Amino acid sequence: MNIETVIIAVAGIFAVASSIGVLLTRDNFYAALYMSVTMIFVAAIYAVFNLQPVVVIIALIFVGAVGIVTIAIAATYRARPSRQVSLAWTAPVVIVFGILAYAYYKFATQDLEITGQGVFPAVASDYFFVVVFLFSLVVLMMLSAIKLARRVDL
Amino acid sequence: MIDVDVSQLTVILTVSGAILLVAYLTAISAKDLIRLLISLELMFAAVFLAILPLFTISPATGYALVIITAFTSSTELLVLVTAIILLDRRKRGMDVEKVAVGGDSL
Secondary structure, X not given: OOHHHHHHHHHHHHHHHHHHXXXXXXXHHHHXXXXXXXXXXXXXXXXXXXXXXXXXXXXXXXXXXXHHHHXXXXXXXXXXXXXXXXXXXXXXXXXXXXXXXXXXXXXOOOOEEEOOXXXXXXXXXXXXXXXXXXXXXXXHHHXXXXXXXXXXXO | OEEEOHHHHHHHHHXXXXXHHHHHHHHHOOOEHHHHHHHHHHHHHHHHHHHHXXXXXXXXXXXHHHHHHHHHHHHHHHHHHHHHXXXXXXXXXXXXXXXXXXXXXX
């Protein structure tokens, strides 16, 4: 086991631990914080493979924008914490996780190789229409959300 | 050029599956919309980890999927923030139990 595998394993353990923190904490504010920490560790795993554009996307969009908005909303509505864990669902989840982990361990038999790390600038031209359509979708959703929010009286 | 050996692949996919299952567990036990929003973001974190092996086959497709995932997540945040605002205005609270049935009333 080389040093990269150890770093990935440690980052993965911290990511899972912080996601379990989301499940166990009673306060929405701390749950949002744990979610942002999980995202940071996911970005750290990408950083190990030197996929820097993905690290930037996760750090800027998921932690910087989505995470902060979620934290702000959670901080606003943190007045009524309640117990979140449904113990009845814990056993099936643990069993499914065990099957998944065994399947990955059993059937992952071939090394993979990350190539073409410099192709990110070409993505904007190769997938130009996809990006344009996605921008249009977000703008459309934003306008619909504004119209919907204004239609409901205070 | 980086090699992803079998142990790294196993760790990445196992962590992805673990985060996804924790997110599912959080979603089905959520009692308010904010916890639901957080669990959905956790699911996107698991999706990001599951995409990583795709970079070994087709990096351009991997980057495109990452961008699509980012847009999808942002749109999902937009919709859920709107839902939170509307639910707070109509029902005076965030609890999902306040919504008994779906659909608009005529």
